[in-house]
Amino acid sequence: MDGGGGGRGRTETIMREIERLRAEREELDRRIRLLESQLRVGGAPLPPSLPAEAEATGLQLQPAAAAGLTVDMINRYTRHLLLPDFGIEGQRKLSQSSILLVGAGALGSPVAMYLAASGVGCLGIVDADQVQIGNLHRQVIHIEAYIGQPKVKSAAAACRAINSSIKVFEYHITLNPSNALDIVRQYDIVIDTTDNLPSRYMISDCCVLMNKPLISGAAVGLEGQLTVYHHNGSPCYRCIVPNPPPPATSQSYSDNGILGALPGVIGCLQALEAIKVASAVGEPLCGRMLLFDALSSHIRIDKIHGSLPSCKVCGKNPVFTKEDFGKFDYESFTQSSMSKKSKKLSLSNLLPENARVSCTHYKRLLDIGRPHLLLDVRPAHHFQIASIAHSINIPLPELEEKLPLLRDSMRRVAAADEPLLGSNRRQTQHCPLYVICRRGDDSQVAVHILRENGFLFASDVAGGLESWAKEVDPSFPLY
C-alpha cells in the first residue's frame, strides 16, 4: 500500500476515472462515425462527418472536436457556443439536422437565411415560383439579378453565399400528395411558409404520416400567427381547423396586401423555433399559438388544445393512411388552389351578355368621344395606386348609399352633351355608364346593383383593369 498518504491516492483514482471516461467517449465517437458512414452509403443527405475530419487533422483529443465541431465551426459559431443553454451540444445537433422549408417567399426568406447562417446541416427548399419585382419588398432573400429565375435557385444561392459549409437542396416543384412523402421523409423537421390553404392541410397531414415536427407560420396584412404542430403532444392543423373555412374568408397578399417587415418577424420566429426543435433546446411553441398584431405592436401567446384523440389524422385511432394521402384532393377539399394563377373563381356568368363590353370595345367608344361615365368601384386606396384618367371612384361597399351622387355626375355628363335640352331623369338613365374594377368581379356585382336601381344602361368592362393593361394599355401598372 502506498504510504504517501490518502491525498495522492485520491488524485490517482480521479485520474484513472478521467482516463476511463475519455476512453469511453472515444469509443462512443467511433461508434457514431461508423453509423454516420453507414448512413452515407445509404445515400441519405448528411452533413460532413465532422469527427472524422477532426481525427484526420489530429484534433480528436480537443474537447470541442470530440463533441463534433471543427475549428472552422468553432470560429464561425462562437457566439452560439458561448450560450450556456445552447453551446457545443446545441450546435452539434443543429449541424446534424436536416430541415425542409416549403415556400421561399416572404416568410421563407428569413427562415432560409437564418438557418443557413446558423449552420443547419442540410436545408431543402421547395418552391415552384419565379422571382418577380413585386416580391422584393418582402422576400428579402431574393435580389434583382434573379428576377424571372426560380425562387429556389435564388434562395439556394443566397444560402450558399452566407454559409458554404451547409448542404442546400433545391426542389423547383409544387409540393403535392404524390411527391410530398418522398421528400419529407428525408428531413427531420418541416417548416411551412406556404401561401394557401390546401398546402397547409397537405403539409400537416404529410408531417403526421412521416412523424415530423411542423413549424407553421402565416402572415397577412398586418397580422401574423405561429405555432409548432405535431411535436411533444401538440395538435396537427386538422385538430385546430377540422373543416376548411369557406373560400370567401381567405385572405391573400395579392388582395389584402402585406407590410414587408411583418413576415420577416414571423419568419425569424419560425427559424428560431426550428433551431430550438433541431437542437432540443428550450420549449418550442407546442400547444401554444403566437398571435402578432403589427399595428398595435401586440404579441399574445395563447394556449391551444393538444392533439385531439378523435382526429382522423393524428388522433388515437388514425384512419388516414399514406395511401389515402396520395389520393386526397386538397384543392377540392378546401375549394381553393395551390397555385397562384387560378386562385379566384371568376363570376363570369353573373351578368347577361348585353351588360358587358370588352376593354377594346370600351377603348373604341373612348376614341370616338362618346359621352359616358366610367365608374371605378375598387377601394379608394387601390384607386390611388393607378386609375384610368377620366374615371370616378365609388368603392363597391359604398355604392348604394352614393347613388344620388352618381346621378348628379351623370346629369352633368348628359348636360354637357346636350346643353340645349338640359338634364332630365330620362336622359340621366340613358347616359351610358361603364363600371370597372381590378379583375372584373366587383364591377359585375356593381352593375347588378345599378341596374336594379334604375341605371338601365350600366355595363361592365369585362376583365377589369387587368384586361385593360393586357388588351389596351400595356403601360397601365398591374399591381
Next chain:
Amino acid sequence: MHLTLEFGGGLELLLEKSTKVHKVDVPPKDGEGKVTVSGLLSWVKSNLIKERPEMFLKGDSVRPGVLVLINDCDWEICGGLDAELEEKDVVIFISTLHGG
C-alpha cells in the same frame, strides 16, 4: 357583464370601422344569471356584426377557421359553447391565416 372582445385575422372587417377591440356590456339571457360563449355569439351577431355574418358564424357556432380564446386560452379547453364567462374576461375571435 363587462367583457373585452377582440377581433383579428380579418374578422374585424365585419365590424363598424373595422375596430379590433370592443369593451362591451353583455346582459345575461332572460332567466339566466350567466353569460355563456353561446349567448355571447348571438349578442355579437345582433350588436356588433355589420355585414356578412356568415363570415363569422355558422349555425350556432363560429365558422370553421375561427379560433375563440378566453383569457388567452382556447375555448375548447374551457368548455366550448357552454363555457361560462366572468366579469372582465377577455374573449378573442381570430381567423386563422394562411398567407406566407
